[in-house]
Amino acid sequence: MTGKRILIVDDEESVRWALRKALERAAYQVDLAADGRAGLQAAEDPGVDLVLLDVRLPGRDGLDVLGEIRKRRPDLPIIMMTAYGTLQVAVEAMKLGAYDYIGKPFDMDEVLLVVEKALEAQSLAQEVARLRQGVEERFDLGGIVGGSPAMQQIFKAVGKVAGTDLTVLLRGESGTGKELIARAVHENSRRKGRPFVPVNCAAIPRELLESELFGHERGAFTGAVSARRGRFEQAEGGTIFLDEVGDMDLSLQTKLLRVLQERRIERLGGEGSMPVDVRIVAATNQDLEAAVAGRAFREDLFYRLNVVTIHLPPLRDRREDIPALISHFLAAFALDQYAPPKVFSPESMTLMLAYGWPGNVRELENVVKRAAALATTSLILPDHLPDGIRSHAPAQEMGAGPEAFPTEWIRAEMARLQGTMDGRLHDHFVACVERPLLELVLRRAGGNQVKAADLLGINRNTLRKRIRELGIALPGKILGAPDEPDGP
Secondary structure, three states: OOOOEEEEEOOOHHHHHHHHHHHHHOOOEEEEEOOHHHHHHHHOOOOOOEEEEEOOOOOOOHHHHHHHHHHHOOOOOEEEEEOOOOHHHHHHHHHOOOOEEEEOOOOHHHHHHHHHHHHHHHHHHHHHHHHHHHHHHHOOOOOOOOOOHHHHHHHHHHHHHHOOOOOEEEEOOOOOOHHHHHHHHHHOOOOEOEOEEEEEOOOOOHHHHHHHHHOEOOOOOOOOOOOEOOHHHHOOOOEEEEEOHHHOOHHHHHHHHHHHHHOEEOOEOOOOOEEOOOEEEEEEOOOHHHHHHOOOOOHHHHHHHOOEEEEOOOHHHOHHHHHHHHHHHHHHHHHHHOOOOOEEOHHHHHHHHHOOOOOHHHHHHHHHHHHHHHOOOOEEOHHHOOHHHHOOOOHHHHOOOHHHOOHHHHHHHHHHHHHHOOHHHHHHHHHHHHHHHHHHHHHHOOOOHHHHHHHHOOOHHHHHHHHHHHOOOOHHHHHOOOOOOOOO
């Protein structure tokens, strides 16, 4: 955190002098103010990173100044100082948003420790805000991640169907994100702002599903002590998402067909029907055509649901989306834990790309969160991955070697890692991240430094310098390829 600017606001010259010397020895830049008015004006400078503010000041009380600074710069950390260490003053300072409170006379080691902690907290808050903004900007279609051609076609289909009230059937393996697509359809429709009600037809016991969907009247069955609205009524004006509709009992399929035809429902135990204005989005991981042929699913219901069908590909068929999905889940994990973001090493990423992902995106999310939790540093290594992924076939056999890494991901990782690196992480970064990333890109480029530099988005001279400093052996030399000519 060295190089940060600290503003000291205190009316005692000796205090200002002592704090300034201690902070400058710790490599901080220091600004001074002798009263509240000057301190408030100086704190408005966006270059000021932290304020040390005395409680008792001439002209304007320090607590008053604290409140005013918080209004103008709510994210600026402020540490209060006073020789009058009363409980009331301390409580009031913390209520007004002070980061901490230290008493005079100072223990300079304690002051430096509190300053360092406050700046680290500020840096973390800024990183969390940056991540949240990046996540919101990058993943604005219901949190769905995917740049692959297959996912782009799905996005187009969502865009086309969202503005209609047509019934949509989502088909794909478990874990492919069918509910996310259903929510995207809802959020981009005229029904946005109205309820989105999901129902997992496979998770609710068959004997309870009818009441869950359509509601019941008092006395409809043992235990029905009062009337209850079903999910269709709860979704009035909005969208109901019938997940795993292929698991629905045949008798309920008949009643669902009637709802689709008549747009009316009847509560269990009721004497009449009532209209509903609900859009239906259904999903299944089953082969409905085979179920129809085997008389396990009604043919007429299948055609009613199959108005617009969107097929979601398994993750193994869109491996190019895996790095973006991993970055998304790592960012979400960092936000949830209020922790700095972590990154997969190239070796770990290669293993992730090679794995078959039978559980699809849901499995990938769980693996990423587990690995991020196990990693004690900012780097996620193969040891942090489950045995099933580490023991999988080599990436080259799966077509997931270095050539599978998208150029945008390589450039983004290089820029992000170097951009967020501080002095304390430098050696760790060089040893664990930069070297394997450069080696991976050089392998992808076949040892061609011009091509590798282009992939990384850096100057070739910069790349050559890092190759020499890190002692990286070029793939071309290992394979016996001729050296590249010297040049710019």
